[in-house]
Amino acid sequence: MKNFKQELRKKIKVEHDEGADYRFWARFKREGAKSPLLYRAWAPVFMILLCAFLGVSIYHSPEKNQQMLTVKIEQPSEIESFIELDRESEELFADLGYSMETDDETEGEGLYLFL
Amino acid sequence: MSSVSLRSLWVRFSSPALYELTDEQLMMNLKDDDQKSFCVLYDRYKAPLNQWISWMTGRKAVAEELTQDVFLKVYQQRNHYRPQSFKSWIYTIARNQARDYLRKKQEWLVEDERSLEVNPVNDIDDIAHELILRQEEAQLRAGIDELSPRVREAFTLWLADEWSFDEIGVMLECSGQAAKNxxxxxxxxxxxxxSAGEF
Structure with missing residues (x-):
């Protein structure tokens, strides 16, 4: 019985192809790593990147830019500096007694702020 | 001599102790994402699995791809492995892969279990063994291909590795006696x- 089995096995033996190993490990590199575990490990990184992208996008959105006003501050020393103020800051400066007027160069979008 | 890839060589030199571990211990390591253990399991089972799938499907080229599928499944499902015989587990995966392939090719038919249980088993005579062994390789392969799928599955399992009839029975979800039948x-x-010369 044993001999029959061994003889038959020997007759129809399938030799393992040497290239098969390389093909398998190449495929393993491509597909094997796609395990749920690895996806889970990368998930926080993707979330952080997504949040950063969204944050930057919102900060630089056109709507936000419209609310920003360019203010030119003229100091006695003739040194000019420009800062951008949102509407809340504009009101705050007005309350503090600073006079402002529209900057012609920016076609009404900016204000002069005189100290 | 079995083929050895660079990856296997690296594992053999860097962690020779892994080759002393049992399959089950290696699987436990693999659950902790130890890829070296996976490499050892691959080295142990690639040839017998490839051979068995080749006999099952009757196609060498298909067997290589299905063997790759089996090992990828082992790796991807490593966290679903519960302590049990690794050999049975991997061969079950292989059997399912082979069955899926055969089913797609519409070669898989459901066998009537009752007809198998009632057949008395007499050890087949030496003349039959001799007749079978006298055939050329191609004829033998063609003959195995002609067996009904379930009979082929049992026969190739018996032939492929040191399986007891009880183990084959577990694999085929039948009794050891039915496997022997x-x-x-x-x-x-x-x-x-x-005998009929149908080749």
């Missing part, structure tokens, strides 16, 4: 096929 039936069918 299936193997016996395979030999009988082969004998009849070769």
């Amino acid at each position: 299936l193997v016996h039936r395979a030999k009988r069918d082969l004998k009849e096929w070769f």
Whole structure:
């Protein structure tokens, strides 16, 4: 019985192809790593990147830019500096007694702020 | 001599102790994402699995791809492995892969279990063994291909590795005696096929 089995096995033996190993490990590199575990490990990184992208996008959105006003501050020393103020800051400066007027160069979008 | 890839060589030199571990211990390591253990398991089972799938499907080229599928599944499902016989587990995966392939090719038919249980088992005579062994490789492969899928599955499992009939029974979800009947039936069918000269 044993001999029959061994003889038959020997007759129809399938030799393992040497290239098969390389093909398998190449495929393993491509597909094997796609395990749920690895996806889970990368998930926080993707979330952080997504949040950063969204944050930057919102900060630089056109709507936000419209609310920003360019203010030119003229100091006695003739040194000019420009800062951008949102509407809340504009009101705050007005309350503090600073006079402002529209900057012609920016076609009404900016204000002069005189100290 | 079995082929050895660079990856296997690296594992053999860097962690020779892994080759002393049992399959089950290696699987436990693999659950902790130890890829070296996976490499050892691959080295141990690639040849017998490839051979068995080749006999099951009758196609060498398909066997390589299905063997790759089996190992990828082992890696991807490593966290679902519960302590049990690794050999049975991996061969079950392989059997399912082979069955899926055969089903797609519409070669898989459901066998009537009752007809197998009632067949008395007599050890097949030496003349039958001799008749089978006298065939050329291509004829033997063709003969195995002619066996009904379930009989072929039992026969090739019996042939492929050191499986007891009880283990084959577990794999085929039948009793050990039924598995023995299936193997016996395979030999009988082969004998009849070769006697009739249907090749």
